[in-house]
Every structure is written in C-alpha cells, then in structure tokens.
Amino acid sequence: MAAFPTVQDLAAAETDQVMALWKGLGYYSRARNLHNAARLIVNEKGGVLPQNAKEWTALPGVGPYTAAAISSICFGEPVPVVDGNVQRVMSRLFDIEHAVDRKAGKQSVDEACQLLLDHTDPGSSNQAWMELGALVCAPKAPLCAECPLVDGCLAHARKTVLQRPVKQPKKPALAVEVIFSIALRNGPGAALQWWVERRPDTGIWSQLEAFPCEMIPQSSEKQAAEKVGLFAEQTDPEERFGPVKHILTHRRMTAYFETVRAPSEKETPGRWVDVDSGDANWPRLIDKVLPELRSWIVKN
Ligand code: SF4
Structure with a gap:
C-alpha cells in the first residue's frame, strides 16, 4: 500500500518490482494477480473499479468469496460471503450431511446463506456470520451455550456438531x-x-x-x-x-x-x-x- 497507493501506481509498476516487494510472503500468484488486475482496470476500464460481484469476478485472482466480500461491504450488494467460518456455521445450523467441498454440499450452504442474508445491510450481515463462525462456532470447541442461535441449531439438537462440516478427504501432497x-x-x-x-x-x-x-x-x-x-x-x-x-x-x-x-x-x-x-x-x-x-x- 505504501509503494503503490493507487491502482494506477500498481498498474504502472514493473513486474520485478512487484515481485521483489512480495518476497517472502508466499502465494506469489496473489502478487501477479493483483498486478494484472490493476493493469486491466487501468488499461481497459479507464481506472474505474468494478461496482458489483459479477464484474469483480472477471478480474484475475478474484473468486466468488473476494467478489462477494467487496461488493457487499463496499457497495451494499446482497450477495452472501462464504468462507470456511460461514460454511461451518451453516453446515451446523442446518446439519448438512453432504461434503461442503463437493457440489451438493456447496449448494446447500449457498442456499442457507441466501436464506439468512439480511438484505437491508448485507455487508454487516456477512461480517456477522463470519464473526460468529470465528468467535463462537469454533471448529473444535464451539461455544454453543453462548450462541444466540442455539435454539434453532439442528446439529446441536442432533448432537452432530463436531461431525459438521463434512469434508472430502484431502489428497496427500x-x-x-x-x-x-x-x-x-x-x-x-x-x-x-x-x-x-x-x-x-x-x-x-x-x-x-x-x-x-x-x-x-x-x-x-x-x-x-x-x-x-x-x-x-x-x-x-x-x-x-x-x-x-x-x-x-x-x-x-x-x-x-x-x-x-x-x-x-x-x-x-x-x-x-x-x-x-x-x-x-x-x-x-x-x-x-x-x-x-x-x-x-x-x-x-
Ligand atoms: S449452537 Fe453451537 S454448533 Fe450451532 S451455530 Fe451455535 S455454536 Fe455453532
């Protein structure tokens, strides 16, 4: 941010300069994508940032999560943000049995998020769901006794909390x-x-x-x-x-x-x-x- 305070500054930078500043941070594709996205915004969009999730997703390195976070928080667009925390909360609230990293499970989580998104203030609503997952509905030791949603939580009622979310086994590195x-x-x-x-x-x-x-x-x-x-x-x-x-x-x-x-x-x-x-x-x-x-x- 100090080296390239505006999208124009980043777009004008040399690749080697960007890579040198990112050195040691890992995930170098992020630096490359940020740089390419800045160039695209400046060279093809007249320097105007996208205003909705669909347009953000068209930029390199911007997936549904980033696009939804930016467009709901910055522009008030009613699109749910689904990160690992939200996935966990929804899979427990609705006791979703499908693996959340497979199509059927993803769809169930998306539907749950759509249902529970507050359209009057989607930015705050998304941040609240993420925060609930990070602070209350923790992976190993969820604080169900303190959870404002405990009465409606299916996994809590069925005692399946620690079995949710279901995930498919990871491939070995x-x-x-x-x-x-x-x-x-x-x-x-x-x-x-x-x-x-x-x-x-x-x-x-x-x-x-x-x-x-x-x-x-x-x-x-x-x-x-x-x-x-x-x-x-x-x-x-x-x-x-x-x-x-x-x-x-x-x-x-x-x-x-x-x-x-x-x-x-x-x-x-x-x-x-x-x-x-x-x-x-x-x-x-x-x-x-x-x-x-x-x-x-x-x-x-
Ligand atoms: S009751 Fe427990 S499992 Fe259900 S959403 Fe709250 S913290 Fe998560």
Whole structure:
C-alpha cells in the first residue's frame, strides 16, 4: 500500500518490482494477480473499479468469496460471503450431511446463506456470520451455550456438531525432489558469481529467480523404500548442499544444490549475480538457506 497507493501506481509498476516487494510472503500468484488486475482496470476500464460481484469476478485472482466480500461491504450488494467460518456455521445450523467441498454440499450452504442474508445491510450481515463462525462456532470447541442461535441449531439438537462440516478427504501432497544446478564464474573484479535464471511466466515460482533446476516426482515405491531405509540418502556434503525440506500447498519438496560447470545455452533468460553481495527475487525455499548456501559455495 505504501509503494503503490493507487491502482494506477500498481498498474504502472514493473513486474520485478512487484515481485521483489512480495518476497517472502508466499502465494506469489496473489502478487501477479493483483498486478494484472490493476493493469486491466487501468488499461481497459479507464481506472474505474468494478461496482458489483459479477464484474469483480472477471478480474484475475478474484473468486466468488473476494467478489462477494467487496461488493457487499463496499457497495451494499446482497450477495452472501462464504468462507470456511460461514460454511461451518451453516453446515451446523442446518446439519448438512453432504461434503461442503463437493457440489451438493456447496449448494446447500449457498442456499442457507441466501436464506439468512439480511438484505437491508448485507455487508454487516456477512461480517456477522463470519464473526460468529470465528468467535463462537469454533471448529473444535464451539461455544454453543453462548450462541444466540442455539435454539434453532439442528446439529446441536442432533448432537452432530463436531461431525459438521463434512469434508472430502484431502489428497496427500506430492513428494518432489528438486535438484538445483549452480554454475559459478569469477566476474568483474574477480567477484564470485552464480547464474540465476528468471523462472517462466507460469508454473511453480513463476516470474521469480532461481538456479536452473530439475524436479523429480517421487514414486510411491521409492518413498516406501526410503521409509524402510533402502534408499537412505548418502549425501556427500562436499558434492551436494542439502537436503532442504520445503512444503508448498500441494507439494512436499526435498531440495539439493549442486555446482555445475556452466549454464547451457538452452536455459531460460538469466543473469550472473554476485554470490556475496548480489540479491535476486528468490523463492522462499532458496531464500531461507541463502547464508548457509553461500558459505558452502565459498568453502567448496
Ligand atoms: S449452537 Fe453451537 S454448533 Fe450451532 S451455530 Fe451455535 S455454536 Fe455453532
């Protein structure tokens, strides 16, 4: 907000500048979407912000939740905001048996929200439902005795409160091994430099900077073998830096860093950066081990 106080300021910013400011916050797609949305508003909508939920949803990164929150709170549009808290409250009030992250369950929650939305003040109504879920109808220890809705709550009457909301089981995160290749050279003034490439515009770590890398999804057989020690990693600390464990929303990463002779010509665009003094728009996985990695490079 300090760097780009208006939508015009954000639209005029360079991508690298936006990514650098977002550094360390994770969820980089949010920064990219905010930036693209600002550009779209300025370049195609004359700098005028959308005025209703449907128009907000047309912007990159704005889903039904954000659109409903903005349009009900800022513009008084009667659209329900459905976050995890509201989902929980509605699934308990109406004792919804369907999984709330599947079509039938979502529809039941939406209908309940529509029914209970106060059309005279939708912004406050939405915030009240969210607040009730956050403060009273808590996931593990709901304060039913203090709840203003206890008399009408079906799950409370049927003693199914802690079984609501029903959710479908989560898919396990994919285990991935990442091998980073670090090419080194002596740059101007004999400063040691490493080659950093700009990541592609889509996919993991898009538009950030990282060493060229290879990602190897781990097969379930290999994972099982590792569990019983058949593939115990024999990492020679002089040849590889790692393992670095890192967890993203859908991936469990184990990263290693190796030095290589030189970047191949096929690599995506990049630049030489001083190992000691230079910086880059690193993903969190690299940023968090940078001091140790630098020492390892210098030592080896
Ligand atoms: S009575 Fe209990 S379960 Fe029902 S809405 Fe209130 S806090 Fe939630």
